[in-house]
Amino acid sequence: MKKLLLCGITPTPDNEAVTKTSLGAENFVDWESAKNAISIALSIKDKGYTLIALEQDKRAIPIREFDEAGTNQSAILVGNEVTGIDPELLDLSDYILQIPMQGDKRSLNVEVAFGIAVSQLNLN
Numbered sequence: 001m002k003k004l005l006l007c008g009i010t011p012t013p014d015n016e017a018v019t020k021t022s023l024g025a026e027n028f029v030d031w032e033s034a035k036n037a038i039s040i041a042l043s044i045k046d047k048g049y050t051l052i053a054l055e056q057d058k059r060a061i062p063i064r065e066f067d068e069a070g071t072n073q074s075a076i077l078v079g080n081e082v083t084g085i086d087p088e089l090l091d092l093s094d095y096i097l098q099i100p101m102q103g104d105k106r107s108l109n110v111e112v113a114f115g116i117a118v119s120q121l122n123l124n
Helices: 016-022 038-048 087-092 110-120
Strands: 004-007 031-034 049-055 073-077 095-098
Touching: 031 038, 031 095, 031 110, 038 073, 038 087, 049 087, 049 110, 073 110
Parallel strands: 004 031, 049 073, 049 095
Antiparallel strands: none
16 A cells, blocks of 8 residues: 555645645545544554654664565654654654754754655655
8 A cells, every 4th residue: 555644733635735735746646634643553553564653763773774674564654843753653663763864953854854764765
């Protein structure tokens, strides 16, 4: 399944601002929305998916060091740009990965980080 699962307060393609900025791309991406990210995470984990959280956390390993061998179907979890991923979601995750940063900035924009992760993990 290649699908965006949009949770919580994340705007969906039904939102006029999303439609305006996506320039039609929303018509080519399968998506679903739900209010509760925990229930969705538990549901896809029950279906055999490996949950990979993309977050700066003391448990995180650098994304370049992650070996995805043995991870059949994966779901990448990204969080709010300010508050990050819900700690309960981090605890449910099979892996927590981080993108190493240099300099004073500590994080990347969520969609940039997601793009790097998909490319690095060969999940495209």
